Amino acid sequence: METLNLNSVEKHGCADPQAVAPSADWTIDQNWEAYTQEEHGVWKTLYERQSKLLPGRVCDQYLDCMKQMPITADEIPDFRRVNDLLMQHTGWQIVAVPGLVPDDVFFTHIANRRFPAGQFIRSKDKLDYLQEPDVFHDVFGHAPMLMNPAIADFMQAYGQGGLKALERGILPFISRLYWYTIEFGLVQQKDGIRIYGAGISSSFTESQYCLQDDSPNRIGFDLERVMRTDYRIDDLQKSYFVINELDDLFELAQIDFDPIYARIIDQSTYTPDQILPGDRVLHAGTQRYHRQKAAR
Ligand code: HBI
Ligand code: FE
Numbered sequence: 066m067e068t069l070n071l072n073s074v075e076k077h078g079c080a081d082p083q084a085v086a087p088s089a090d091w092t093i094d095q096n097w098e099a100y101t102q103e104e105h106g107v108w109k110t111l112y113e114r115q116s117k118l119l120p121g122r123v124c125d126q127y128l129d130c131m132k133q134m135p136i137t138a139d140e141i142p143d144f145r146r147v148n149d150l151l152m153q154h155t156g157w158q159i160v161a162v163p164g165l166v167p168d169d170v171f172f173t174h175i176a177n178r179r180f181p182a183g184q185f186i187r188s189k190d191k192l193d194y195l196q197e198p199d200v201f202h203d204v205f206g207h208a209p210m211l212m213n214p215a216i217a218d219f220m221q222a223y224g225q226g227g228l229k230a231l232e233r234g235i236l237p238f239i240s241r242l243y244w245y246t247i248e249f250g251l252v253q254q255k256d257g258i259r260i261y262g263a264g265i266s267s268s269f270t271e272s273q274y275c276l277q278d279d280s281p282n283r284i285g286f287d288l289e290r291v292m293r294t295d296y297r298i299d300d301l302q303k304s305y306f307v308i309n310e311l312d313d314l315f316e317l318a319q320i321d322f323d324p325i326y327a328r329i330i331d332q333s334t335y336t337p338d339q340i341l342p343g344d345r346v347l348h349a350g351t352q353r354y355h356r357q358k359a360a361r
Pocket of ligand 1: 129162164165166167168171181182189240243
């Protein structure tokens with residue numbers, strides 16, 4: 066494991082990491098002591114709202130892992146404490162970044178079992194709209210799933226695959242795979258379909274909409290189908306893909322994508338709302354939900 070750069074606060078010694086340009090790998094010091102009561106308060110609001118909502122909606126592995134983690138309502142988690150546990154379980158760690166980082170930086174971290182987590186938290190008047198992944202999305206949504214060995218292996222394979230795809234200029238295929246699994250994936254449990262994607266588990270609206278609303282499609286996961294399916298980053302999903310169990314991701318992590326890329330590279334992409342003849346349709350959505358146009 067290559068060592069990370071000395072985090073930038075130590076180098077520059079200033080109090081507020083926001084004021085400091087990120088280091089070459091875009092990591093900054095979380096500077097946990099600098100969070101204000103108001104910021105911890107936003108975390109508490111988000112945490113309590115989601116924690117009430119998720120039981121019965123999120124997969125068992127998420128709940129089991131979250132129970133073990135030093136992540137509570139009272140305060141924004143200290144990455145050092147989260148990492149003590151994460152490293153032991155799957156060799157993953159979360160590293161603080163100021164926000165979205167360039168794809169190559171992102172993939173390099175992921176390929177080395179480092180998850181770039183937003184150091185900032187959204188403001189209390191923007192609880193439900195987020196331009197960039199903040200500490201709540203990344204630590205409440207992603208961190209518990211990184212304790213799961215299948216997700217941990219799949220994520221690292223995604224990072225390695227992402228770097229290769231970047232070099233070859235075919236990023237969309239693997240971004241879609243990530244989007245419809247790690248961010249917005251659903252999994253079939255004996256007691257029903259459950260959430261495992263962090264983009265859903267950290268979202269108040271989408272945690273309800275994805276399972277209860279008749280608008281979106283819910284389709285059995287198929288790798289090539291997903292790699293060809295576009296998505297919207299700024300709206301509720303029009304389709305969700307359901308894997309049979311999280312361990313299916315172990316298999317996905319082993320697959321050599323090259324022959325698949327060769328097969329689909331010249332084929333058309335599917336729109337997010339489409340249902341195809343070969344789909345294993347669990348629910349054919351009405352697609353009646355459309356994002357309300359922003360009030361003029
Ligand atoms: N940066 N911090 C952060 N978090 C992400 O999820 C992220 C990113 N940069 C690039 C990126 N995601 C995506 O473009 C890739 O998954 C394709
Ligand atoms: Fe995310």
